[in-house]
Amino acid sequence: MDNEYILEMRNITKEFPGVKALDNVNFKVRRGEIHCLVGENGAGKSTLMKVLSGVWKYGTYTGDIIYNGEVQQFRHIADSEAKGIAIIYQELALFPELPIYENIYFGHEIMKGHQVDWNETIVQSKKMLEKVRLNVDPSLPIKRLNTGNQQLVEIAKALSKNCKLIIFDEPTSSLNEDDSQNLLDLMRELKASGITCIMISHKLREVTAIADTITVLRDGSTICSMDAKTDDISEANIIRHMVGRSIDNVYPKRAEHPFGDVMFEIKHLTVEDPSTGREILHDVNLKVRKGEIVGLQGLMGAGRTECALSVFGNPYGYRIKSGEVVLDGQSYFFKSPREAIKHGLAYVTEDRKGNGLVLIQDIRYNITLPNLGALANGLAINEQKEIIVANQYKDEINIKAPSIAQKTVNLSGGNQQKVSIAKWLFVAPKVLILDEPTRGIDVGAKYEIYSLMNKMVEDGMSIIMISSELPEVLGMSDRLYVMSEGHITGELDAADATEEKVMKMAINSN
Amino acid sequence: MENKKQSTGSEIVQLLKDNIKSYMMYIALVLIMLVFQIWSGGKFFKPSNITNLFNQAAYVAVLAIGMTLILILKHIDLSVGYVAGFTGAIAAILMQTYGINQWVAIIIVLLIGLVIGLYQGTLVMRVGVPAFVTTLAGMFIFRGLLSLFLAKTGTIVVSQKGFLALCQSFIPDIPNNTGYHLVTIIIGVIAVALVIYSQLKSRRNKQRYQFEVVSAPIFIAGLALISAIILVVCIVLASDKGIPWSAVIVGVILAIYTFLLSKTKLGRYIYGIGGNDQAAELSGVDVKLVTQFAFCSMSVLAAVSGILYTSRLSSATPTAGNAFEMDAIASSYIGGTAVSGGVGKVTNAIIGTFVIMSLTNGMNLMSVDISYQYIVKGIIFIAAVAFDVRARKK
Incomplete structure (x- = not known):
């Protein structure tokens, strides 16, 4: 034995x-x-x-x-x-x-x-x-x-x-x-x-x-x-x-809602990595309509995160060789995340611990950080109002913690992710880019985040969801783009997309 | 398992264990003061000595406030000592050699501080030279400039009354025959009332939202201790000439920075960058601008420190500023600024300054050899930081 x-x-x-x-x-x-x-x-x-x-x-x-x-x-x-x-x-x-x-x-x-x-x-x-x-x-x-x-x-x-x-x-x-x-x-x-x-x-x-x-x-x-x-x-x-219960539907159903006009567009984006001189994005074009969830699928290293960061004010200093962003009919080229946020574009990072949350600070601090301007009376921040706002999001999206004074380092992965999303809900952007929104979180929390995404698009937000998990992209997107080695290699309607088709596009490059 | 049988005595021990971090500095400060009071046979709490302590601590306290911001941001500024020395000398030269009005001279010197801050902040944030290196170089440069500017004249004696008053004289009083400085007593009482009011208010707010608060006995003990310190100091000062201007200057700067750090966007951003600079940047914080601000504020405060020091000595000397940065950095760390950044309070940094300067003052009073003074300060410093690091790990 x-x-x-x-x-x-x-x-x-x-x-x-x-x-x-x-x-x-x-x-x-x-x-x-x-x-x-x-x-x-x-x-x-x-x-x-x-x-x-x-x-x-x-x-x-x-x-x-x-x-x-x-x-x-x-x-x-x-x-x-x-x-x-x-x-x-x-x-x-x-x-x-x-x-x-x-x-x-x-x-x-x-x-x-x-x-x-x-x-x-x-x-x-x-x-x-x-x-x-x-x-x-x-x-x-x-x-x-x-x-x-x-x-x-x-x-x-x-x-x-x-x-x-x-x-x-x-x-x-x-x-x-x-x-x-x-x-x-x-x-x-x-x-x-x-x-x-x-x-x-x-x-x-x-x-x-x-x-x-x-x-x-x-x-x-x-x-x-x-x-x-x-x-x-x-x-x-x-x-x-x-x-302990069966989740019949891993992906919650969205209420039928019509899509509006094109809300966000990336045009001819070509980007180089300055440290290696290698082109990481080649002539990327992408469109999102109002109220639409667009998936961005691809293998690791396909350039999805780089694409998101390049349009979100390019904080890591990639060399942008060409390209522009059209947001709500206006043409832009954002020079910092601050500028992007101001005009209604937000990005939830794939690495919530690394560059998403200030872990030594509490839930309240993290939720209000990107939008403190909305809470300021003159110079001073209105703390009463801040507490009300933070509590409202904590309850609304079910962040499990004893109070909003809980340090985010002590939260589980799923709850940390909810805080990272809550901070952008408070900003209420027109376009939200979610980078691997469910990585490393459990089934229950995933379901809650999917439901939250549904609610956001029903309220008229546009979402770009970057994800490596094929079933998730297929289950949640209205339409999806596939990237491979810096190229957009395909665009599919959710109805036509199958795992095989997407995988083929993700592996084939030009 | 044995929680139920816990006696009142062990409950107090537990409370102390849980809360000791918040009050450790105050306890240490009081202990140090008491030790010197007894050792010196009552000389420490003499009004003249307390006044002396304030004037001595002022130029370090001002630096400690600025340094706390820098340390929260995970940077360091080693140049502040000689920036203070250099700007103090410039003030003396402007007034004595060029006959410029003392208040104009002060404004010019503060602007020079701002320029120094812009230069160092730019190197750190835009060029990307680490702050340690940038400000180490600054230490060399401003030490050199200080001795260069005083090379021909040597020590410059300052005679402008208003300038000297900054670190040598006292706030005015209303005429009375009590033998006490009445305004000082009134300010002391108001200060205690304000402290109690604000602490109660913040505690009540926290309770209303069910945040954790320290237990009532500890809270009251802490309040009583702070109030007692303020009152004792004010009564001692009032029995002589009253509150020195230096204390007023530090108080005003402290109030401004406390407000800045705890109530404004800028303060939030500073803590955010210190906690996770990438997250702050992706949340729309202009990391470069905020850090640039901290370096500018630091150098302007170094200029204030230089002015106070020149005023206190009534002269600018080629050795002014030597090792100020050591006291300032130590103050901030003793005051609980986290070695890993992201955490720190300017009020606590001031307490840290008083810990350091009480040691200096007390040991000077007892004519302790300067070699031992450095060793004792070093030991207290490292003990405080080691305690803080351990407490934070729990």
């Missing part, structure tokens, strides 16, 4: 002040399988993995971890690594300036006497890179690799430590379809070579494609473990277990 399960976590309970993050969780992983761990944000997946890896050290939780038939008492990540457990986090832990080989062997350097043996390190690194099928020079600095390849380096690092159990935390959340597929294939290969994989993921399509076993957590408890061979692992069934 020892041999059947590589890992058994028994009756794990972990409490934080005021919250039971894990409540008697049982989690068993068979040797050599791919085991997917799913659940809404806040269900306890990450906490469980932190208990396993020793981030939450032995004694801070109750219950037993049995790994390879022995009860383990990890006090530090190094302890779990020594036993052959590695975690690959969503945010990669690599040194961008250092070469690949130094990254792979960082912390367990190959020594010759008292010196690091760099030659041997390079030779060994090459072998590790072959194992993950990454064909690059190991002396390249990490920053020269794209995210997908950086992740492969992380896996090579885990392999170099001779790990037997690798945990992937949302591994494909920042990868494009190709790289995601590649990674899933690699996981199958790892499995074939006897390595056990645990994958935490929100992408149920990938989960159902790859998992041998699926464990669902909800509110800190194990709901069920399903065997891919014998149980019903349809997405609908998994979702039912995750949320």
Whole structure:
């Protein structure tokens, strides 16, 4: 029996002040399988993995971890690594300036006497890179690799430590379809070579494609473990277990409403990246009507975010070679986000923690930041009015927090995203660009954000939704554009669009 | 588990633990003052010494206010000491060598401060040189300019009465025969009333919207402590010559900056940029302009500091401004400005200044060797910041 399960976590309970993050969780992983761990944000997946890896050290939780038939008492990540457990986090832990080989062997350097043996390190690194099928020079600095390849380096690092159990935390959340597929294939290969994989993921399509076993957590408890061979692992069934109810309609219906005239137009936008001199956008043309949701789909690196930022005042200083923006009949070229906002264009970033929210400030501060002018009486901000406004949005879009004085750093991803959108609702722009509005948030919060988008367009706003998730783009858009390598490669009505058609356009370039 | 059995004693300990950060500076300040009062056999709280403390603290306090904005924005300004020294010298030269009216001279010097701020802010925000490097270079440059301008004359003695009054004399009184400076007492009482009123109002507002507030006993204790400090200081001053002009100048600047940071858009933007500059930019904040403003305000305040220092010494000397930046930066950090930016208050920076300057004043009073003074200040400084960093992590 020892041999059947590589890992058994028994009756794990972990409490934080005021919250039971894990409540008697049982989690068993068979040797050599791919085991997917799913659940809404806040269900306890990450906490469980932190208990396993020793981030939450032995004694801070109750219950037993049995790994390879022995009860383990990890006090530090190094302890779990020594036993052959590695975690690959969503945010990669690599040194961008250092070469690949130094990254792979960082912390367990190959020594010759008292010196690091760099030659041997390079030779060994090459072998590790072959194992993950990454064909690059190991002396390249990490920053020269794209995210997908950086992740492969992380896996090579885990392999170099001779790990037997690798945990992937949302591994494909920042990868494009190709790289995601590649990674899933690699996981199958790892499995074939006897390595056990645990994958935490929100992408149920990938989960159902790859998992041998699926464990669902909800509110800190194990709901069920399903065997891919014998149980019903349809997405609908998994979702039912995750949320405890079945969401019949993942995409809420919009009330029928007529579209108005063209509200926003990008004309002949050609943009160059000043650091590399490479053209990142070629003659992009795009139109949105009043009350319309237009999807902008494409693979990672297709230029969607760059396109949005270029028209939204170009804050990162791309070199705009040609192009203009027509907003509500007026022709513009915005020189700063401030100017764009003033004329009715707003942009919700794809990276809410990085450049969306001021995390050390509270909900109220973040909601009113872009539109303080509306709250000022002369010089001073009217705080009474501000509190009323913030409370109104908190209730209206159901931001779950004890009060608007809650620091946004303490909110869950879904609620942070709601705050990032609320701040623009208060500005009430004519055109709103949403960049990956549902990345990394749970099913329930996604539904709420979709409903919110519906309400906004019913009220006459125009929305451009950038998204990597095909079903989402197809489910929410009235019309959609597909981008590939800086070109618009297609325009489709929602009625004609299929996943296959869109994917073809996204992969084909001119 | 054992929460239910918690005794009143342990509840107070818990309250102290939870709230200690907000009142730590005040407690430290009072402790330092009491230690020196006892050690010096009662000399510390003598009216003449308190006046001296105010005049000593004024030029640092003004710098600490400006520095707090800079530090919230995650920048630093190392040049402020010699900018103060240089502008103070310019003021003396304008008045003594060129016979320019003292008030005109002050305005010219403030404008020079503004130009210095524009120059440094431009380098930092438009050219992209880090503030540390820009202002380190500024430190060299203005140190050089200071000694260059005073090279021929050496120390310049200032004789203009109005100018000297800034850091040497006192607000007028209404005639009376109580033996006390009445206006000072009245100002003290009004100040206490204002503090209590504003604190109560903000607490009531917070409660109305169900925000977290410190518990009632801690709140009252804090209020009582602040009121007591204000009253004691005012009574001590009133028993002599009253409130010095330097304190009035600092008070006015403090009021302006408190309002700016807590009530205006500009203040919100400063905290926003310090917390996450990219998010601020994407929310429509003009990051460059706001940062430029902070550098200009800093250099203008450095000019004010230079004027106060020249007034206090009645002269401009080639060593003026030496190490002012150290006291100013330390004040702001002791006052709880976050090392990681985005958090800080000018009122607390002033408390920080009084912590530092009480140490200086008290140790001077006890004739402690200057070497030990630096070591003691350094230890208090690092202890305060270490405490703050730890408290913030929780």
